Amino acid sequence: VTHGKSSIGIDLGATNIKAALVSAGGRILIRGAMETSARGGPRVVADQIAALVTHLSATAPGERSRVRGVGVGCPGLVDSGVVRTPPNLAGWDEVPLQAMLESLLDLPVKIENDVNAVTLGELRHGAGRGYRDFVCITLGTGLGGGIVLGGKLYRGPIGSAGELGHVTIKYDGPRCRCGNRGCLERYVGAEYIMRRAADKIKAKWRNGEMAKRTETPTTQHRARRRIGSVSIDLTRLDKSQLGQLTVEIIGRAARAGDPIAIETLRETGELIGVGMASVVNILNPELIIVGGGVARAGRVLLDPIRQEIRRRAFPFPGRFVRVVRSALGDDAGVLGAATLV
Numbered sequence: 001v002t003h004g005k006s007s008i009g010i011d012l013g014a015t016n017i018k019a020a021l022v023s024a025g026g027r028i029l030i031r032g033a034m035e036t037s038a039r040g041g042p043r044v045v046a047d048q049i050a051a052l053v054t055h056l057s058a059t060a061p062g063e064r065s066r067v068r069g070v071g072v073g074c075p076g077l078v079d080s081g082v083v084r085t086p087p088n089l090a091g092w093d094e095v096p097l098q099a100m101l102e103s104l105l106d107l108p109v110k111i112e113n114d115v116n117a118v119t120l121g122e123l124r125h126g127a128g129r130g131y132r133d134f135v136c137i138t139l140g141t142g143l144g145g146g147i148v149l150g151g152k153l154y155r156g157p158i159g160s161a162g163e164l165g166h167v168t169i170k171y172d173g174p175r176c177r178c179g180n181r182g183c184l185e186r187y188v189g190a191e192y193i194m195r196r197a198a199d200k201i202k203a204k205w206r207n208g209e210m211a212k213r214t215e216t217p218t219t220q221h222r223a224r225r226r227i228g229s230v231s232i233d234l235t236r237l238d239k240s241q242l243g244q245l246t247v248e249i250i251g252r253a254a255r256a257g258d259p260i261a262i263e264t265l266r267e268t269g270e271l272i273g274v275g276m277a278s279v280v281n282i283l284n285p286e287l288i289i290v291g292g293g294v295a296r297a298g299r300v301l302l303d304p305i306r307q308e309i310r311r312r313a314f315p316f317p318g319r320f321v322r323v324v325r326s327a328l329g330d331d332a333g334v335l336g337a338a339t340l341v
């Protein structure tokens, strides 16, 4: 039995559109998904979202009259129902997505930046429940951020607040897609995590050829036993498999004890911690919620974040802040979007 009206949450990404009918209490009642026709442009994508909404409403008998509205989480700068410059969606420079969807659907529609929506989801139903001041970061292609101050999402005057992935951690560092140099995201985005792991694997290959001659069978055996039989040994990947490496594989390998994966995620965590130490000094948050695929690695990633914050931030706010994993996981996007209405 659901109490109160349900709403539909849409997580619009460059590759997939995920949708869910969500109860007022934050329970997912039905799900739907579709590949994003990104090349078709905003019109086609709006039609896809409308089709998903119609499908979810129709497959929920008795629910249609009770759907309160549709919330959409969308990448890019989102303000007053208009989407501006979402990364990875070419041609979306000034799209009035909210008006487009309202003309297709007989329901109120609310649009918000995807990570802001996730942050609202964590505030309402997730790890941020009961907290008033926290930040939420999501690790994916880039590093997205959202800020809650005084129990409310802080958007800034034009909705661009919370771009925590673009905190500069190295003033003369590599160029970021935003135009700046040395942004945090430029070190901890999925592509860069994989690159770091691949470099370590290649170095191991090179050293391995020489080491084989000196290594005794005993140490080999001991190393393998520690890694365990169910684990993925990253150094055993061949050249063709190296191209298929994902952050999920690295996360899984780290949890199973793979030293290269652990080292890669430790470094990633330290770099995130460097950026978050500044955030802690600026905002004095109670919590930093870490979400996204890599966050599943757990302590391997979170401990170095905590350590680096303690090492760098002012002692009182640095010891005060708690670093926790997202409570909503893969559903954060649709659940967050559903809380918009």
Ligand SMILES: [Zn+2]
Residues within 6 Å of the ligand: 165, 166, 176, 177, 178, 179, 180, 183, 185
């Ligand atoms: Zn940047």
